[in-house]
Amino acid sequence: MANVLIIAEKPAAAEKIAFALGKAKVIRKHKIRYFLTESNGDKLSVVSAVGHLFTLAPKEGTSFPYFDLEWKPVWQVSKKSLFAKQYADLIEELAKDADKFILACDYDIEGEVIGLNALRFLCHRSDAQRMRFSTLTPIDLRNAYENILPTLDWGQADAGETRHYLDWLWGINLSRALMRSLEALKRRSILSIGRVQGPTLALLAEREKEIANFKPKPFWQITILLKTNPAIEAIHHKNVFWDEGEAKAVFERVSGKPAKVASIQTKEQIVQPPVPFDLTSLQAEAWRCFKFSPSKTQQLAQDLYTAALISYPRTSSQKLPPT
Incomplete structure (x- = not known):
């Protein structure tokens, strides 16, 4: 019998995974819960992170602009994240008795980074098996466990880690440079720029110039x-x-004259059903229909995903899983 440690991204996901794989028992330690169950003769401990347990920060002794970065526990960087320490402590404690490790975080680049950091900094492992699923339904979770991937998805892990470094090297450094540029004017203001915000603002600026330079030409319709x-x-x-x-x-x-139908043209057309929502199109439709803000729509979608009612929402894919 192997001792298997399964790491989920959030407590609610850990609970669904544990009960999908067997008759789980709830254990309380460090004021938080984890789950014990068995599958195929193996003892499974299902534990969760609470999102990111580690974040990039400048190395000690460095100054702006920051290019020497390292991963640090989130509770060392921000006092608001002190609650995350007990989750990290539990993962590290359970890892000592584990023979096998399985990553079961959300299947996207952030989930891969969350799991990778938990593995290397808390479990002291360089790799693990990977459960791949897009819903938290029992059938999808059991299928992910029975068809487990032998390694992490290193493409997603590398992409996620690169994104975090770019956010610092490009976004945070330039944002601080912008704010420092206002110091001479003795103005206190928050300015920000980043890998997404910068190009987006450039597109908006170009469009604004086009609108400002547009010279309307009158026309008539009948x-x-x-x-x-x-x-x-x-x-x-x-x-x-x-x-x-x-x-x-x-x-x-x-005007006022009789009209006649000169010809009628008919044709058959096959109209395909609309593709499923990705997050962006869901947010746009929710605003159009209900005036929900993008953040509210994302939170509602996340709640529905956690309740196993929809597939994973934070994705650009418009494909539904077979389940």
């Missing part, structure tokens, strides 16, 4: 209301008239 049952609104085939005189002449010729 529409008629046909007294059919039901009534039909028709648009002149030319659509847009750039000459007012031409538009008025056409209008006077047809």
